[in-house]
Amino acid sequence: MDLNLKQQLLLIFTLLLLSAPGYGQDSYPGVDDVPTGEIALRQIHPDVWLHISSWQFDNGMKYPSNGMIVRHGDELFLVDPALGEQATEALLAAIEEQIGLPVTFALSTHFHDDRVAGDKQLEEAGIKVYATALTRRLASAAGNTVPESVLSGLDRAGDAVTVGPLEVFFPGAGHSRDNLIVYLPAAGILFGGCAVHEARRDDPGNTADADIMAWPASLRRIQDRYPQAKIVVPGHGLPGDMSLISHSINLLEQFDAGKTKR
Numbered sequence: 001m002d003l004n005l006k007q008q009l010l011l012i013f014t015l016l017l018l019s020a021p022g023y024g025q026d027s028y029p030g031v032d033d034v035p036t037g038e039i040a041l042r043q044i045h046p047d048v049w050l051h052i053s054s055w056q057f058d059n060g061m062k063y064p065s066n067g068m069i070v071r072h073g074d075e076l077f078l079v080d081p082a083l084g085e086q087a088t089e090a091l092l093a094a095i096e097e098q099i100g101l102p103v104t105f106a107l108s109t110h111f112h113d114d115r116v117a118g119d120k121q122l123e124e125a126g127i128k129v130y131a132t133a134l135t136r137r138l139a140s141a142a143g144n145t146v147p148e149s150v151l152s153g154l155d156r157a158g159d160a161v162t163v164g165p166l167e168v169f170f171p172g173a174g175h176s177r178d179n180l181i182v183y184l185p186a187a188g189i190l191f192g193g194c195a196v197h198e199a200r201r202d203d204p205g206n207t208a209d210a211d212i213m214a215w216p217a218s219l220r221r222i223q224d225r226y227p228q229a230k231i232v233v234p235g236h237g238l239p240g241d242m243s244l245i246s247h248s249i250n251l252l253e254q255f256d257a258g259k260t261k262r
């Protein structure tokens, strides 16, 4: 079997897996599969892996988190560190061991800890970590790790920039004022980050820094721009398809209506 056929079969298998009704519970790594400080890689396309890590809060609640690794020639592009410093060390070790190519670009998709706390480990490993000026400002104000490199051209809602295999898109404020999404045109994979919720989630999550009014319109910008996306990856939990975007809009509209009633 030549590599191309193998790659094609992997893609078909992944698409089947993702579209199967029962997908996820058994096959996608969850908090019980990935203890805090550890990492799991899941290949979903010949050139794309998701990385899954977890965090345990003081109250015992466990929370998983997704990031993405994209192969481009002999280099890797990383979308978000893992959850925390230790898991990001584990991520770098897993990349070395399982993929064996250098990470030449990393992006933090917003200023919260789940997207920046591991950036120091990346930078210590010689990886340049990019974020928008707004993300760097918000991270600094929150006392979070500040990614060192600036990614410009994403000031207005609807702006997009291409970096290697990634199209980085600013849909407008949502989960946070600075949330970015990443689309991979070659693979049809959309990394929605924390602006997009997994299907089994029934509340809009951490809204401390959210713009609840702007969020649905920002999600509609994603729908308008990427109707062709085949796989959609939320910031936390199971990947799905574009229905995750409409699901997230529904959650927000219900949440908002609930608030107005009270």
Ligand SMILES: [Zn+2]
Pocket: 112, 114, 194, 235, 236
């Ligand atoms: Zn998040």
